[in-house]
Amino acid sequence: MGDENKPSQTPKLDELEKGPWPSFVREIKRAATKSPMARDLLGVLELSYEEKVGHWKHGGIVGVRGYGGGVIGRYSDVPEKFPNVAHFHTLRVNQPAGWFYRTEALRAICDLWERHGSGLTNLHGSTGDIILLGTRTEELESTFADLTKAGFDLGGSGSDVRTPSCCVGPARCEWACYDTLNFTYDITMHFQDELHRPAFPYKFKFKASGCPNDCVAAIARADLSIIGTWRDEIQIDQAALKEYTENGIDIQADVCERCPSQCMSWNGKELRIADEWCVKCMHCINAMPKALRPGQERGAVILIGSKAPIVQGAMLSSVLVPFMKMEPPYTELKELVGKILDLWSEEGKSRERVGEFIQRVGLGNFLEAIGLEPKPEMVAHPRENPYVFYEEYFEEEPEAASETEG
Amino acid sequence: MADTVAERKTDIGPPHYEKFLPPVVKANYGKWKYHEIVQPGVLVHVAESGDKLYTVRAGTPRLLSIQTIRELCDLADTYSDGYLRFTSRHNIEFLLTDPDKVGPLIIELTTRGFPVGGTANAISSMVHTQGWIHCHSAATDASGIVKSVMDELIGHFQTMELPAKLRLALACCLNMCGAVHCSDIAILGIHRRPPKVDQEKLSKICEIPTVVASCPTAAIRPKRINGKETVEVIEEQCMFCGNCYTVCPAMPLSNALNDGVSIWVGGKVSNARHAPMFSKLAIPYLPNNPPRWPEVVAAVKNIVEVWAKDARKYERMGEWIERIGWPRFFQKTGIPFTKQHIDDFRHAGLTYQRSVHIKS
Numbered sequence: 001m002g003d004e005n006k007p008s009q010t011p012k013l014d015e016l017e018k019g020p021w022p023s024f025v026r027e028i029k030r031a032a033t034k035s036p037m038a039r040d041l042l043g044v045l046e047l048s049y050e051e052k053v054g055h056w057k058h059g060g061i062v063g064v065r066g067y068g069g070g071v072i073g074r075y076s077d078v079p080e081k082f083p084n085v086a087h088f089h090t091l092r093v094n095q096p097a098g099w100f101y102r103t104e105a106l107r108a109i110c111d112l113w114e115r116h117g118s119g120l121t122n123l124h125g126s127t128g129d130i131i132l133l134g135t136r137t138e139e140l141e142s143t144f145a146d147l148t149k150a151g152f153d154l155g156g157s158g159s160d161v162r163t164p165s166c167c168v169g170p171a172r173c174e175w176a177c178y179d180t181l182n183f184t185y186d187i188t189m190h191f192q193d194e195l196h197r198p199a200f201p202y203k204f205k206f207k208a209s210g211c212p213n214d215c216v217a218a219i220a221r222a223d224l225s226i227i228g229t230w231r232d233e234i235q236i237d238q239a240a241l242k243e244y245t246e247n248g249i250d251i252q253a254d255v256c257e258r259c260p261s262q263c264m265s266w267n268g269k270e271l272r273i274a275d276e277w278c279v280k281c282m283h284c285i286n287a288m289p290k291a292l293r294p295g296q297e298r299g300a301v302i303l304i305g306s307k308a309p310i311v312q313g314a315m316l317s318s319v320l321v322p323f324m325k326m327e328p329p330y331t332e333l334k335e336l337v338g339k340i341l342d343l344w345s346e347e348g349k350s351r352e353r354v355g356e357f358i359q360r361v362g363l364g365n366f367l368e369a370i371g372l373e374p375k376p377e378m379v380a381h382p383r384e385n386p387y388v389f390y391e392e393y394f395e396e397e398p399e400a401a402s403e404t405e406g
Numbered sequence: 407m408a409d410t411v412a413e414r415k416t417d418i419g420p421p422h423y424e425k426f427l428p429p430v431v432k433a434n435y436g437k438w439k440y441h442e443i444v445q446p447g448v449l450v451h452v453a454e455s456g457d458k459l460y461t462v463r464a465g466t467p468r469l470l471s472i473q474t475i476r477e478l479c480d481l482a483d484t485y486s487d488g489y490l491r492f493t494s495r496h497n498i499e500f501l502l503t504d505p506d507k508v509g510p511l512i513i514e515l516t517t518r519g520f521p522v523g524g525t526a527n528a529i530s531s532m533v534h535t536q537g538w539i540h541c542h543s544a545a546t547d548a549s550g551i552v553k554s555v556m557d558e559l560i561g562h563f564q565t566m567e568l569p570a571k572l573r574l575a576l577a578c579c580l581n582m583c584g585a586v587h588c589s590d591i592a593i594l595g596i597h598r599r600p601p602k603v604d605q606e607k608l609s610k611i612c613e614i615p616t617v618v619a620s621c622p623t624a625a626i627r628p629k630r631i632n633g634k635e636t637v638e639v640i641e642e643q644c645m646f647c648g649n650c651y652t653v654c655p656a657m658p659l660s661n662a663l664n665d666g667v668s669i670w671v672g673g674k675v676s677n678a679r680h681a682p683m684f685s686k687l688a689i690p691y692l693p694n695n696p697p698r699w700p701e702v703v704a705a706v707k708n709i710v711e712v713w714a715k716d717a718r719k720y721e722r723m724g725e726w727i728e729r730i731g732w733p734r735f736f737q738k739t740g741i742p743f744t745k746q747h748i749d750d751f752r753h754a755g756l757t758y759q760r761s762v763h764i765k766s
């Protein structure tokens with residue numbers, strides 16, 4: 001920054017340029033060589049490092065015409081000191097499924113962001129979007145125009161369908177039990193309106209993982225978690241097992257004894273799996289990818305409701321459909337989601353995620369409202385308390401009386 | 407308005423992923439047979455067809471300048487025919503078909519400061535959030551702590567000698583952008599002072615019923631002060647979640663004297679072996695001590711080292727703790743167990759020890 005003879009304006013941040021892990025301070029400084037915004041970001045961040053508090057204010061409503069989401073408004077609370085970041089709005093740009101790029105596409109984004117913003121990005125944000133970090137209100141429309149010209153569109157924010165994301169799936173992973181990329185692209189397009197125009201009680205996230213390893217943390221981070229699985233037998237290549245034993249895997253100790261279902265046996269030559277007890281956890285397959293593969297009858301478990309703590313506490317998703325075939329055009333799933341969104345939009349309270357909504361009305365009632373049968377796979381165990389609700393009860397019929405009268 | 411909207415391109419959605427798949431991926435899409443880890447940070451996927459795809463994975467700071475993205479694009483043009491991808495944990499991956507280019511690419515990445523690794527039984531890049539760089543509700547910074555922790559633990563990124571994978575994550579407030587609540591070790595920014603109501607501002611910019619309804623513990627009550635409708639906070643009932651501040655900017659919680667960091671352990675999202683688990687509280691509070699947060703770095707390092715030494719092969723943090731029990735966890739790590747460790751929110755009773763199964 002600035003004149004070489006002057007002492008550094010950012011002594012605290014300079015400390016974070018040292019050390020072997022790639023430095024975000026170096027990134028901000030790199031952008032600052034061209035962008036006054038990045039220069040002032042450095043200044044405001046140094047101030048936060050001195051004072052141990054942030055200097056950003058709520059955004060209010062900013063965005064591009066016709067969209068209600070995709071831009072996070074942000075203003076500095078010290079604009080006099082750092083006028084170039086007085087506005088510092090962020091655009092969420094919907095990433096390609098699986099986060100694959102050709103360099104031309106990334107360069108196009110760099111070029112437009114050089115013209116319109118701070119030159120700083122996150123690859124990627126927590127929901128999965130490309131994050132373009134920091135620009136002024138008056139730049140939003142022109143940035144958006146250049147983005148669509150480059151073939152990109154905004155992602156979600158606020159109380160809308162958030163940008164769906166997925167694992168690398170069949171593009172590179174032999175364990176993918178359905179086509180996570182195709183599915184993610186398909187529902188992203190299906191829900192464009194819901195994604196760009198917030199109209200729900202709160203956010204709604206989709207995450208698609210191809211197998212129970214759940215590389216995109218769908219079970220912890222998505223209102224609707226679609227996790228690949230199979231329901232026939234694990235495919236075994238007995239010959240390849242030998243290779244693993246020769247390479248230091250102790251199949252008995254490392255695989256059989258670690259199986260949560262205790263459904264595997266190894267006699268030194270042959271591996272047997274009692275598939276009817278297998279819970280499809282992936283451990284054995286992870287340990288020996290050359291020898292074991294998921295079965296051939298593949299689909300996904302559909303789970304619902306996970307979220308971070310705000311408002312009523314953190315939740316993991318729980319089973320809604322124990323097994324669903326996942327083939328385009330995903331009609332069964334779309335119909336189910338449609339019913340869920342309708343019900344929750346109608347009856348959910350403001351800032352109530354669908355998981356919290358289900359807790360409030362009860363999973364049983366929720367299932368009834370969306371037309372799903374209760375199944376034992378949906379619960380860890382049946383209720384322990386006897387406080388059961390029945391909507392109706394019988395009354396003694398006044399039969400005798402009516403007879404005498406007749 | 408309607409006609410101008412029609413002129414613009416809207417709702418085009420993301421580019422179709424197929425445009426960005428390398429030819430070898432397109433040719434073998436859904437037909438991968440198995441993979442091997444050649445060395446830390448290098449995977450080879452073998453297809454039914456016999457084709458091989460080499461992936462070189464490197465850590466990034468997540469916050470990237472366009473200058474650096476262009477530099478990474480240059481590398482992709484030279485080594486991987488202009489194709490690259492990112493992982494859910496902010497790693498960059500180059501997809502190569504020529505095994506002879508793997509070595510030179512690793513040298514380029516390493517000299518340019520991008521460590522290669524993050525595969526198998528390693529620490530992968532930390533999922534993290536915006537912190538003081540961009541967020542209004544941050545109780546701590548994100549990038550600064552991540553940088554400091556990873557500087558210390560980078561050895562475990564570049565090797566694969568841990569008992570199992572170790573997933574680290576950071577969120578700078580309870581909103582938890584990022585799956586920190588199911589991580590092996592989570593660093594979470596916390597506020598510890600109730601919101602200070604800005605009476606003047608509140609009556610102008612916030613709706614009182616919304617503010618009152620936002621509080622999960624009913625700590626906010628409507629109140630009339632000097633003839634103005636505003637609210638008051640019953641401070642003993644506040645657990646500093648920040649939800650009121652999210653709906654009403656006149657309820658700020660941030661405070662340099664009280665904000666800081668908590669550490670959570672033993673969560674996972676993968677179903678492998680043990681079912682997914684939440685992380686549990688290990689250290690209720692550590693101070694914000696920028697630029698390098700030495701207390702946080704030391705605490706994380708200690709937990710990693712104790713686990714790495716003690717866990718059995720394949721045992722994730724949470725699986726290890728379940729085997730040895732929480733008393734041993736606190737004993738072995740030397741972390742004091744306090745009142746704050748005991749849950750007192752809804753269903754807290756389910757977390758009490760309701761048996762006499764006690765290891766002594």
Ligand code: SF4
Nearest residue numbers: 167173176210211215
């Ligand atoms: S979730 Fe499963 S299918 Fe998807 S990338 Fe991870 S291991 Fe592969």
Ligand code: SF4
Nearest residue numbers: 259278279281282284
């Ligand atoms: S997938 Fe898991 S439960 Fe099934 S056999 Fe393998 S280790 Fe056992």
Ligand code: SF4
Nearest residue numbers: 541544578579581583
């Ligand atoms: S975790 Fe909290 S402070 Fe951090 S980016 Fe998310 S909302 Fe902002």
Ligand code: SF4
Nearest residue numbers: 621644645647648650
């Ligand atoms: S911070 Fe949370 S608990 Fe405290 S008053 Fe606000 S909403 Fe209530």
